Structure formats: structure tokens, C-alpha cells
Amino acid sequence: MIQNGPYNEKVMDHFRNPRNVGVLENPDGVGTAGNPVCGDIMEISIQVEDDVIKDVRFRTFGCGAAIATSSMVTELVKNKTIDEALAVSNRAVAKALGGLPPIKMHCSVLAEEALRSAIDDFRRRQGKP
Amino acid sequence: MIQNGPYNEKVMDHFRNPRNVGVLENPDGVGTAGNPVCGDIMEISIQVEDDVIKDVRFRTFGCGAAIATSSMVTELVKNKTIDEALAVSNRAVAKALGGLPPIKMHCSVLAEEALRSAIDDFRRRQGKP
Amino acid sequence: MDTKPIYLDHAATTPVAPEVIQAMLPFLEGAYGNASSLHSFGQEAKAAVEAARTRIASFMGARPEEIVFTSGGTESDNFIIKGIALSRRDRGNHLITSSIEHHAVLETCDFLRKQGVSVTLLPVDSNGLVDPDDVRKAITDKTILISIMHGNNEIGTIEPIAEIGSIAREHGVAFHTDAVQTFGHIPIDVDELKVDFLSASAHKLHGPKGVGLAYIRKGMKITPLLHGGDQEKRRRASTLNVPGIVGFGRAVELADASMHTESSRQSALRDRLIKGLLSSIGDTRLNGHPVRRLPNNANLSFAFVEGEGLLLSLDMEGIAVSTGSACTSSSLEPSHVLKAIGVPVELAHGSLRFTLGRDTTREDIDRVLQVMPGIVHRLRAMSPLVRKGAVS
Amino acid sequence: MDTKPIYLDHAATTPVAPEVIQAMLPFLEGAYGNASSLHSFGQEAKAAVEAARTRIASFMGARPEEIVFTSGGTESDNFIIKGIALSRRDRGNHLITSSIEHHAVLETCDFLRKQGVSVTLLPVDSNGLVDPDDVRKAITDKTILISIMHGNNEIGTIEPIAEIGSIAREHGVAFHTDAVQTFGHIPIDVDELKVDFLSASAHKLHGPKGVGLAYIRKGMKITPLLHGGDQEKRRRASTLNVPGIVGFGRAVELADASMHTESSRQSALRDRLIKGLLSSIGDTRLNGHPVRRLPNNANLSFAFVEGEGLLLSLDMEGIAVSTGSACTSSSLEPSHVLKAIGVPVELAHGSLRFTLGRDTTREDIDRVLQVMPGIVHRLRAMSPLVRKGAVS
Ligand SMILES: Cc1ncc(COP(=O)(O)O)c(C=O)c1O
Numbered sequence A, B: 001m002i003q004n005g006p007y008n009e010k011v012m013d014h015f016r017n018p019r020n021v022g023v024l025e026n027p028d029g030v031g032t033a034g035n036p037v038c039g040d041i042m043e044i045s046i047q048v049e050d051d052v053i054k055d056v057r058f059r060t061f062g063c064g065a066a067i068a069t070s071s072m073v074t075e076l077v078k079n080k081t082i083d084e085a086l087a088v089s090n091r092a093v094a095k096a097l098g099g100l101p102p103i104k105m106h107c108s109v110l111a112e113e114a115l116r117s118a119i120d121d122f123r124r125r126q127g128k129p
Numbered sequence C, D: 001m002d003t004k005p006i007y008l009d010h011a012a013t014t015p016v017a018p019e020v021i022q023a024m025l026p027f028l029e030g031a032y033g034n035a036s037s038l039h040s041f042g043q044e045a046k047a048a049v050e051a052a053r054t055r056i057a058s059f060m061g062a063r064p065e066e067i068v069f070t071s072g073g074t075e076s077d078n079f080i081i082k083g084i085a086l087s088r089r090d091r092g093n094h095l096i097t098s099s100i101e102h103h104a105v106l107e108t109c110d111f112l113r114k115q116g117v118s119v120t121l122l123p124v125d126s127n128g129l130v131d132p133d134d135v136r137k138a139i140t141d142k143t144i145l146i147s148i149m150h151g152n153n154e155i156g157t158i159e160p161i162a163e164i165g166s167i168a169r170e171h172g173v174a175f176h177t178d179a180v181q182t183f184g185h186i187p188i189d190v191d192e193l194k195v196d197f198l199s200a201s202a203h204k205l206h207g208p209k210g211v212g213l214a215y216i217r218k219g220m221k222i223t224p225l226l227h228g229g230d231q232e233k234r235r236r237a238s239t240l241n242v243p244g245i246v247g248f249g250r251a252v253e254l255a256d257a258s259m260h261t262e263s264s265r266q267s268a269l270r271d272r273l274i275k276g277l278l279s280s281i282g283d284t285r286l287n288g289h290p291v292r293r294l295p296n297n298a299n300l301s302f303a304f305v306e307g308e309g310l311l312l313s314l315d316m317e318g319i320a321v322s323t324g325s326a327c328t329s330s331s332l333e334p335s336h337v338l339k340a341i342g343v344p345v346e347l348a349h350g351s352l353r354f355t356l357g358r359d360t361t362r363e364d365i366d367r368v369l370q371v372m373p374g375i376v377h378r379l380r381a382m383s384p385l386v387r388k389g390a391v392s
């Protein structure tokens, strides 16, 4: 794919029109990953019904790739079961975006971590391990 | 003076049309300077009448500046007395040529040396010191 | 995008002036000789190189033989600093520089440190200024070189070079300034600045990329960085980049002619940009000195957002800016310069550098002022760092 | 002069091909971005650089990431040799090279010798060939690099690089070849040649001056020569010379297309020139290998006369040649290469190098053959070295 910028069109689409931005009013789980000192922080909130992620929102402070991977991970897990969501790896996120520059792969790791953190929070609230 | 080559027009003129090339049939003095290993050798022969250099010839193996300085030194000393000729310095030769590139100033020294060597030979033949 | 692109990244590189291209073309097309060749092709090239050298030397108050052409600012910095470290090894092994130098200086010093040279990195104040007194105090009897940049490439602060030069002279220590950002933008006279060495790069003043210069004061001995042929009086080997050098010469000529008017024109536009952004966008700060700054530099931090997002959003509007120095834009580290002036790290991540040029118009600035608030607002709306209601 | 100038100094530098200039112009005019910049201007520049890198890599059987762009052959030689000496310091301090290398290699080795590195300078035979067996014998357990040039710039001899490469591999020693004179002129495949490092320079193949490359085999660690920004995967800092690199890419493309036919066309013209000169002018010898030589190189010595006089006389006829390597033409020393192959010093002083190019025609060669006897005769008539009657 010919790229005119550091990112491909799919990444740029998610940067330009990020899906599921924001915070849920009454989330069942909230997780964050990264920290602002490193220049990236992601926050994901999920709403779960019958073990299915019914709604998901994100907020991200970070580069274009950070915003795009957050957006993509919310798309990938929406309406998935918790177990299906946990199976979404950072590589899957990067792949769904048509690839990321090597130097930006850590953003996809952050997206995976934020999601796991939200699911952990959900389970904690459920009293699960 | 604007130069289009390493040498000015005057030097090039003496390179193109060297004056007094050759060897005198019956010279009163012959001198050489330089050596071929260094890339420069000059030979000057003079014909002297009443202490005046009546005729002079040169042969030179060397760069453009070597040829031009040899040519110029013969011009400068022709019809001069021996003492006047001895007063012709290498700087005078270079000046008469309108200047030489710094890296080529040694050629003018060689020209002076070859001339002095020819005069020495003349004096030796005359039984003078 | 439909609108004309607006290039506000002149500190990264500048458009090559049409006059410069015109000056270079004959040396690409017909007069392609090697300036070391004795024949006419070579001598024609050599004459053009020497004319450029003379032109450039006179622009900076130097003698032609004090100019060594290089491949750019980085090579000049490496050449001078390593060259002095080597040639003065017997006199000492201590360098003094500042913490806000370009990487070409800092990484070179780092390299030398690994070779056993000791390096003092001077701090700067919150405006980015080096204190000449700090320089004085740092000098030891082992100090062989002081290297302080003339104008900073990120925040635009102009350092007190002449004052530092006086101190260097008093102590008999050689003094280098990296003038890559100031050369052709503000007046430079090597005697007034009291510098022994100076680096410049043509592509920062509408000249071609891949050519620069090292100024080496007469009498200063230095070990070459590029060994080989006899070019540049044996101070820098390699076939001379004739078209590049000719272009550099022409670029300096153009800068000389326009510098005075451009510097006041650009300063006014720069101030309009700074004031406009500070007043229309909350939680925003200016980085660098309010007054002692490059005429074309505006560097601001926008709280709660990250610079790359701002950059990409502006790019989508056809506006080109930078998040820091171009050569490290691929790095994840926030700028060492912003850190040195005490900008908190999160804030440093949200910084943009706008650098104006001869081609920048008031309309360009007004367009930036028009789109920036929306862009910052949109990204802040996505940011988890914004406390609810903290920013409108 | 009225006749069309005849340029026979292509080993010094070549005319930039019109197609190369055309390829460069867009990157001087509109697409002037810094290839490190994230915005569209920068990314457009970067894409062009990467396309050139890919093109050049495939031409030499390398991977794109193995190519580091530099400012020319000299920088590549300095970078590789010093970089390996530094990065392998803990493994040894011995270099092997030949006595006929370009000054960019020899002077670099000399510099390193002063830093305590030991250097073996291998001899060559009377044709200028390095004996691979000599290389084998010179290797010690301290040897960290072998550097032998691919084709000699003065006498055109092509060295047995693949054989030496095998020996280097057997012994696990890194191997560099200076291919500045062969790149784009004869086929090069880094795997077939078994080299780990290679230097090339664009202006020797109708590309622009001021740009070259260092090939660095994957996995080979090397200390940079230019420290600074993150360019070239941190192996060579400095703003990329985008137009230069693009021009280099185009030049390689053109060389790739024409190399095969040009090399036989030029060899034929070269042989015509050599035979013609040897037969029409007495006391003349060919320097370099009779067969294993660059397609475009003819180097001859004319007894009793000095080269500069020949060069100037030819220049007056509009014919550009060289007395040796262009970068040392201002030196008074006779060529170290001619010395190494055993040409007596006086004879070495009377040597000329004719190097042909794509633009050289049979008419050009015939014109040289027409004027040379008269020129030599005229200078011999002036020479005190000619014994009366020794030469007609
Ligand atoms: C202050 C400063 N020094 C050095 C450099 C390096 O110059 P170049 O990229 O031309 O090597 C730059 C720009 O990149 C700079 O801004």
C-alpha cells in the first residue's frame, strides 16, 4: 500500500474519525494503560451484558497511532464476549489497521493493555479473580 | 586577473610559445637545476660577449609553470650583463609572468638556479671563482 | 485539500529559492567538471566554487580561506568538535557545551565521552538562555573547546555568543557556535561574535540540502574528519559538490539582500501567531525567550494533547509544522530542549513548532489562527487528561 | 577553440545525465520537505528517498536497509574504515589494505595508524593486481578489516574481490571494497563479491556530486562517523540530501539499462585509443592490466615529458584528461599507484589518464589520436631528457 504519510489510509481514517470516543455514563469496567510522561495514555470503559461487551468508549492522549489503535480496538471488541475480547491481541489490532510503522507498534500493545485493564476491572467488580 | 585555468594568460602564452627553446651550438656556459625524479629539470645555455649575455637557450622537462618560467628567465636575461642577470630573482621571474600559483613558486626558483648554474659554469670556464 | 499548502516548518528545511536553482543548473548541465581537475572543465568549476566561498566569507566577516565546505550542519559540528578533541588532545580533554544543543553536537559529545573526553553540559534558564558566568565557572585548565549554539532550533532562543566569546578568549579556550538556525536569518560577524569555529547548513536558508560549511579561524589547527584527497587545503577531502556550493553562495547572496526586511516582517507575523494562539486557546504556553528569539520561530505547548495528533490534524488542513526538531521526530522521547527549560513532560508532549519563512504571508498565519482552536478542542475532547469541565 | 570539447576525464567526474537532472528538479522545486518530517512535505520526500534506496539496493543485490546514503565516496570510505576500527576495537587493531587504494582509504588508514592501529599495505604486481594469497598471509588474529578496492581509479585494474572475499570469510574477517570506480560501470553483486561493506559515489556514474553510499551488510555493527539525528537508522545523521539521493537512484537506473552495451562499446574505443597511441608515439607504455581493466580507462606513460604539459596542451585542443587522480593533481608527488606497479619515477611524471564515458564517440578518440603525436613531439623537443636523436 502506498502511503503518503507516516500512516496508511486506514490508520488515518481512524485518526480522523475515531469510533466510540468518550466515557460511558455507568461503565461496568474502566481501564487505563500508559502514562502521560511517556506521551501515551489510553482509557477504555466497557458496558457488559450477559458476558458480551455491549458498549465501549475510549479516550486517548497520544500520537496518531495511539488514537487509531484505541479506536480500532473498540471496534474489534464491540459485541464480542469477554473471552473473545481477551483473545484480541495487539497484533490483531495492528493488522486490522493494515499495519503500523515499527516504531509505533507499542501503541497497539497499549490498546491491548487498556482493554485488558478494563476487563480486569469489570471482573473485579463482579467479584471474579 | 580572471583565470580560466591554473595559470594566467601570460604564463599560458609562454607555455604555448616558449621563447629561446633549445641548446646553443657553442655555449660559453651551461647549467641545470632540478632532477627528473622530482618532476622538473631545466637546462640553460648562455653565450656571453663582453660580459653581456648575447644569446640564451633553455630545455625543460616539467609542468607548464616550469616551461613558462624557463622561457621568461631567458627573456629577462638576454642582452643583460652577467651582474644584471645575477640580480634577476625568482620573484622577478614570477612577477614578470603576472604571478604563479603558490604551489608552483618552486618552478621560478628552479629557473633562477638553472641560470646561476649556467653563469657559474661560464665563470669557471673563464677561470673566475 | 483544496487550499494552498502552508509550510511552517522552515527550521526543518526551506524551499530552495528559484534563483538558487537557476544558479545551480549550469553546474549540473554543462560545467560539470571536478574542481580539482587542471583542465578547463575543472578550472571553470573551481572558479565558481571560489566565487561562492568569497561571497559567503564576506557575508560573515571571514576570509575565504577560513571557509571549509562540508555536507551540512551535522558534518560541520562533528568535524569541528571531534577535530579539536583530537588535535588538542595533548592540551586537555574537557569540552563545555549546553544542554539544549542540537543532537549533532550532543551526540558527538556523547561519543567523545565514551572515548574518555569529559564533557560539561551547562544548564539554561527557563527561557533557554545559557548564563555566560556558568561558562566562565566551567572552564578548567583542561578545557579545549566551548561549543554553544547561536540560535536554538526548537525554541528559537538566541544565545549570548559574543559574551561567551569574550570569556573564551580571556581564558584562551577555542570557541565554536552552531549557527545552523541563524545563518542567513540574523546578522553574523565572526569577529563580533568572537568565535573561532562556526557551523552552517545551506538548506536552512533556501539553499540546497547536502552542503554546509565549517568556519575555521585562521591559525586554528584541526584534525580532518574526512581524510583523502587534497581538497579544501587538506581540511576536508572529497570531490567538491560544485552545484551545491554554488547554490549555497547564491542563497547567501539572497539572504544578505533580504535579511533585514525579512527579519522584521517575520517577527511581526510570528508575534501575531503567538498572541493569537495564546489568546484563543486556553492552557497554552510559549516556549523560549519572549524577545531574544529567532524572527521566524514560535514554539507553544498545548496542555492535555499530544503533538503528533496536532501535527497530523494540521497536515490534513494543508499546514506543515513540527513537533520538535525534525531529526528526532521519530523518537518517542519528549524534546530535551523543552525538558531543559523546565516544561513538564506531559506538556512537552503537546508542543508544536511553527517556523516561518520568506514565503509566509499574513493570510497563512491567519489561517493557522482560524483552524488551531478547533483542532485543539477536538483532541482535548478525546483526552483522558482533561478533567471534566477543565477546558471548554 | 572551435571544435566541440572532448571530455575524457570520466574517472574524475561525469556529466550529470539529463534524466538525472529531470528527476532531481521536482525535489528542488516543489517537494522540498525534510525526509524526517511527519507532515506531507516530509513524507513525500521520504517516499522518494526510499524508492531510490530500493532501486539502488536491488541493482547491487542488497537489501534497502543495508544502504546508508552519505556525501560521497570519501565519506563512505572514512565511515566504514574508522567505524569498524572503533566498533571492533575490542576484537583487534589490525587492518589490511593495498598500496594502490584511493587516498580516501590510504589517508584514513594513516590517520588510524597514528591512533595506534596497525596497517598492512599489500603490494601489487606490475599490472596492479593484489595477490589473494598475500591477503591470506597477512591475516592475524588481530585483523578486523580487509579493504581492497574493486577497480583502481588511476590505472583501471580490477581486483580479484570475490577471491579475497572468500578468504576473508574463511577467516571471519570483515571485508570492504571501494567500488567508487566500478559502481554503474561493471556488474556488482555484494553476495557474489562476498563483501560486507562497499563504497560508491553518484558523480562517477552520471549522478550528482555530493552523494554516495555505504553498503553495510545486515548484522554488521559499525560506529557512525556523523553523530546527531536519527536519520539512516542512526548510522548517519544529517538532513537527507533528497534531490541528490533521487538523482543517484535515477543514475543507477540508467546505468543498469546501459551498462552492458556501454562496457563493450567503451572497451572497444579504449583499446583503439591504447593501440593507436602505442603505435604512433615511441617510448610509450600502457599502465595497468592489459585485460582486467575498467572498460573506460587508458593510462599511458610518455617518456621524456611531464604530464601537466601534455594535459595543458590537450586542454588547448579542447580535450580534457588527467595526470592521475583528480584529487591529488595539485600535488608534486608522482602517483603512488604508478610507483606501486614499478613505473620508474621519471616515467610516472609523464603519464596521462584518459577515461571514457557514455558520451565518448569514436570521432573523439580519433581526434585524440590525431593530435597526441604532435603534442608529445613538441614537448620532447623541449626536453633535456631526450638524448640527441633518441626520439624523432
Ligand atoms: C541547530 C542545528 N544544528 C545542526 C543541524 C544539522 O544540520 P544538517 O541536517 O544540515 O546536517 C540542524 C538541523 O538539522 C540544526 O537545526
Ligand SMILES: Cc1ncc(COP(=O)(O)O)c(C=O)c1O
Binding pocket: C237, C238, C239, C240, D011, D071, D072, D073, D074, D075, D077, D102, D104, D149, D151, D152, D153, D178, D179, D180, D181, D201, D203, D212, D327
Ligand atoms: C576509488 C575512489 N575512491 C574514492 C573516491 C572519492 O570519492 P568522492 O570524491 O566522491 O568523495 C574516488 C574519487 O574521487 C575514487 O576514485
